[in-house]
Amino acid sequence: METLTFLIIQSLNALSQASLLFFIASGLTLIFGIMRIINFAHGALYMLGAYIGYTLAMSTGSFVFALVVAPILVALVGLAFESSLLRRLYKRQDGGAYLMITFGLAVILDEAIKLIWGADPKGVPTPDLLQGVIIILDFPFPKYRIFLILLGISAAASVWFFLEKTRLGLLIRAVSQNSEMVSALGTDVTFIRRLVFAIGCGLAAIGGVLATPMVTAFLGMASSVVIDAFVIVIIGGMGSFLGSIIGSVLVAFVQVFGAYYVPDLALAIMYMLMLAILVLRPGGLLGKEE
Amino acid sequence: MANKNIEQSGFTRRKMIAGSAAAVSTLALPAYLNKATAATAIKIGIPTVITGGYAVLGSHVMRTCKLVEKMRNASGGVLGRPIEFVFKDTMGKPADAVRKCQELVERDDCRIFTGVVVSSEARAIMPKLEEWKAFFISHGNGDGQLTAKHYVDNFFRANTSAPMGARALALYLKDGKEQDYFAIGSDYAWGHSSVKAFTSQITSAGKTMVGSVFAPVGTKDYSTYITKILQSKAQGCYVALQGDEGRAFYSQAQQYGLAERVQMVTEIVAQANIRALGKDSVGLLGSSRYPFTYENDANKKFVSAFQAEYKDEIPDWSDGEQYQALDILFKAMEKADSDEAKKIVAAMEGLEVNSVKGATLMRKCDHQGENQGFIVKVTEVPGQSEPVPKILKIYSRDKITPDCRATTYSS
Numbered sequence: 076m077e078t079l080t081f082l083i084i085q086s087l088n089a090l091s092q093a094s095l096l097f098f099i100a101s102g103l104t105l106i107f108g109i110m111r112i113i114n115f116a117h118g119a120l121y122m123l124g125a126y127i128g129y130t131l132a133m134s135t136g137s138f139v140f141a142l143v144v145a146p147i148l149v150a151l152v153g154l155a156f157e158s159s160l161l162r163r164l165y166k167r168q169d170g171g172a173y174l175m176i177t178f179g180l181a182v183i184l185d186e187a188i189k190l191i192w193g194a195d196p197k198g199v200p201t202p203d204l205l206q207g208v209i210i211i212l213d214f215p216f217p218k219y220r221i222f223l224i225l226l227g228i229s230a231a232a233s234v235w236f237f238l239e240k241t242r243l244g245l246l247i248r249a250v251s252q253n254s255e256m257v258s259a260l261g262t263d264v265t266f267i268r269r270l271v272f273a274i275g276c277g278l279a280a281i282g283g284v285l286a287t288p289m290v291t292a293f294l295g296m297a298s299s300v301v302i303d304a305f306v307i308v309i310i311g312g313m314g315s316f317l318g319s320i321i322g323s324v325l326v327a328f329v330q331v332f333g334a335y336y337v338p339d340l341a342l343a344i345m346y347m348l349m350l351a352i353l354v355l356r357p358g359g360l361l362g363k364e365e
Numbered sequence: 366m367a368n369k370n371i372e373q374s375g376f377t378r379r380k381m382i383a384g385s386a387a388a389v390s391t392l393a394l395p396a397y398l399n400k401a402t403a404a405t406a407i408k409i410g411i412p413t414v415i416t417g418g419y420a421v422l423g424s425h426v427m428r429t430c431k432l433v434e435k436m437r438n439a440s441g442g443v444l445g446r447p448i449e450f451v452f453k454d455t456m457g458k459p460a461d462a463v464r465k466c467q468e469l470v471e472r473d474d475c476r477i478f479t480g481v482v483v484s485s486e487a488r489a490i491m492p493k494l495e496e497w498k499a500f501f502i503s504h505g506n507g508d509g510q511l512t513a514k515h516y517v518d519n520f521f522r523a524n525t526s527a528p529m530g531a532r533a534l535a536l537y538l539k540d541g542k543e544q545d546y547f548a549i550g551s552d553y554a555w556g557h558s559s560v561k562a563f564t565s566q567i568t569s570a571g572k573t574m575v576g577s578v579f580a581p582v583g584t585k586d587y588s589t590y591i592t593k594i595l596q597s598k599a600q601g602c603y604v605a606l607q608g609d610e611g612r613a614f615y616s617q618a619q620q621y622g623l624a625e626r627v628q629m630v631t632e633i634v635a636q637a638n639i640r641a642l643g644k645d646s647v648g649l650l651g652s653s654r655y656p657f658t659y660e661n662d663a664n665k666k667f668v669s670a671f672q673a674e675y676k677d678e679i680p681d682w683s684d685g686e687q688y689q690a691l692d693i694l695f696k697a698m699e700k701a702d703s704d705e706a707k708k709i710v711a712a713m714e715g716l717e718v719n720s721v722k723g724a725t726l727m728r729k730c731d732h733q734g735e736n737q738g739f740i741v742k743v744t745e746v747p748g749q750s751e752p753v754p755k756i757l758k759i760y761s762r763d764k765i766t767p768d769c770r771a772t773t774y775s776s
Contacts, residue, residue: 085592088586088588088589088592196612198612198642198645201620289585289616291609291613291616293420293612295418295609299583299609300585331586332589338580
């Protein structure tokens with residue numbers, strides 16, 4: 076395998092991994108950016124997305140249907156949680172209370188998933204259209220990973236456009252800057268918060284559905300991915316959407332190339348990157364030091 | 366007058382009745398206690414993975430234990446006493462496994478362990494057995510060194526070890542057309558032991574190992590490792606990955622079309638992986654620690670009881686191995702007529718049991734169970750709801766069990 080081919084294939088591997096990471100990390104950072112809540116249930120919502128996606132894909136035979144409907148259902152779960160429990164804590168302005176209640180949700184979701192779907196892992200086959208490989212410089216590369224890359228880029232661009240170029244996006248950014256002022260100007264801040272929480276949950280669920288053909292849906296998948304997501308958010312800067320994109324790409328490249336060149340340090344190298352960035356920029360790459 | 370005297374002496378009727386009751390109770394207590402002991406359940410500790418990456422394997426341990434508890438207690442228990450399993454969650458972490466075993470000993474007065482999922486947990490528990498006066502029988506710990514370098518008196522392994530699985534596979538692959546092999550293993554005790562054993566066996570068979578790599582526990586993305594395998598130009602790839610890692614690897618390998626370029630072989634063919642992978646698992650070749658399709662009376666009895674209890678379920682290798690370990694344990698306890706660790710050890714040494722995997726000998730020299738070796742291929746079978754392992758070849762136990770207190774073979 077020539078060096079050029081190797082670099083291209085490894086870069087594509089990293090980009091496909093970055094796409095998956097982006098879906099979960101961007102939801103986490105959006106929720107923190109607007110609501111100042113560290114959502115400990117984010118991994119569980121990602122897992123819920125994977126399991127609901129499994130049920131929908133297997134019962135309808137359509138992966139696309141699962142990819143569209145599962146995130147909507149998970150977003151509704153997030154919405155119900157926000158409007159029934161989370162909103163009661165806003166007046167307290169207590170980060171600890173947010174941590175406890177989202178951690179509680181994570182535990183409840185974990186147990187509910189175990190009760191509903193059982194302990195055995197659930198596999199979803201790669202959709203027919205995305206099965207097989209394309210040959211890049213004599214080397215096979217999965218069509219599914221190409222799909223992940225394209226979907227990740229499209230989603231990142233769409234969310235960025237929504238946040239930066241639409242009136243609702245402007246209001247969301249305004250709430251993140253000064254919610255009291257936005258409220259005084261007559262905007263329904265509660266609605267904005269609710270919407271952002273639901274979008275964040277939905278993004279995590281997309282990640283869950285997309286991950287299922289690669290890792291299957293299994294109990295414990297939440298904890299394995301949520302740590303990566305927190306690292307990405309810290310690297311990119313808490314609350315920075317653009318930072319979450321850059322963080323996802325950086326972490327994915329470090330993981331993929333690290334596993335090749337220094338396999339013994341494959342997991343540790345991500346934390347080394349995070350430490351290095353925190354030393355140089357304590358607020359993360361695009362975040363503000365508070 | 367007499368009553369008056371009694372009252373004057375302070376010895377009232379009430380006191381006499383109370384005293385009599387106390388005397389009767391004191392005299393009757395030993396008999397009562399003896400009766401209670403006879404009926405007291407024999408507690409068996411199951412420090413297993415209930416949450417975490419290997420929870421599937423832990424769930425198999427638990428369901429088989431519950432089935433065995435039901436079956437055994439319905440037929441009079443063991444030593445005339447009912448059995449009771451005490452489950453503890455180790456989360457697959459060695460430090461937690463030791464802590465939970467300590468709890469089993471101190472809080473539950475339970476000194477018989479089985480159901481430990483991860484080899485590194487077993488390694489952590491074993492040095493404490495003597496101090497706890499406890500006995501531990503492995504149902505699935507594969508690390509070859511557990512009955513070699515890390516041997517302790519109070520530990521037995523009923524199951525096929527990693528070197529034994531690798532040996533059976535190497536014997537089978539000896540005449541295959543693939544010449545160059547690559548190996549990928551999980552980066553913990555069992556993965557290393559398995560890859561090391563396979564490397565030794567396959568090179569002895571005249572094949573070449575062109576490389577190996579170990580993926581950290583918890584790895585989700587195997588693209589780099591698959592790239593390495595493809596780069597190596599190997600014709601065969603030995604896979605020593607289990608649980609979540611195994612499924613992630615096979616799923617992603619299928620997406621890369623790895624099976625079309627490289628013959629994948631594995632030390633453990635697991636039904637949980639087959640179910641999750643569906644048709645993608647068809648064609649996978651490997652060693653099996655327990656194929657439920659093996660035909661003998663003991664296995665027919667187990668499979669039939671299992672499927673009656675758990676509708677539409679196929680017993681996995683860990684179910685079969687757990688059932689076998691408990692079967693051997695109970696036979697040793699009955700032979701010893703005791704549930705004390707030292708007596709069970711003495712009874713188990715040299716014990717031969719006709720188990721769900723055929724005749725199994727618990728040899729004295731290193732406490733390794735001599736099991737037959739099974740080579741299977743995942744196949745679609747009419748009438749089965751999912752692909753199942755079809756037995757291709759069975760190797761006799763003397764061919765696949767390593768030398769005493771070793772992971773190698775002198776012949």
